[in-house]
Amino acid sequence: MDEIPPVNVSQKLSLFSDHWSPRVIAELNDYQIKVAKLCGEFVWHSHADTDEMFYCVSGSVRIELREGSVTLTSGEMYVVPKGVEHRPVADEECHVLLIEPRGVINTGDTPSDRTAPNDRWV
């Protein structure tokens, strides 16, 4: 039988270096699985229409919410509920998987110079 290549998350992460700029690596129905490199403080924002899943691949990221914060290290995940304001902060570079519906804008309801183009595959 033919051997079909899997999607290797670390290999995909090795193909780019910019921060806060998610790349799509797979699609699941109308959802996209993305990888991103985070470093520093992002902007406060929320997504009015969808939850957003963060899964930490390496490093550490603190997801600040208005009522608390969640710190993720490798192998840990958190789903930010729809409409909840959040701000990811990574003191050092952190690599994450993101899962959300196709078309979600990274800065949600708060467009800024941090707003990244959508549908960039790697």
Next chain:
Amino acid sequence: MDEIPPVNVSQKLSLFSDHWSPRVIAELNDYQIKVAKLCGEFVWHSHADTDEMFYCVSGSVRIELREGSVTLTSGEMYVVPKGVEHRPVADEECHVLLIEPRGVINTGDTPSDRTAPNDRWV
């Protein structure tokens, strides 16, 4: 600020030992993120209405398809397209994350003694 606990995938996997019996660890809109322990050969099946994402956490699993196969090791993923027959085979115990819409039956269109209850959280 209050510290909110993340979902730790390895810790969740430590809480059960049975094979081919997915446990829900998080929800993302109408999708569920599940963990499962695979060992041996599963049954051939397909899901008529949805893609299914496999992400290997540890060990190795070969996802056999009628036209080839995909071998996943830690940090690798594959999305089985909707309607595509597949059979996961793990020569030794393998731990995976699965992401699929709420309500998907593990054996898809092929109910058997391997059909697991749904909505079991861990």
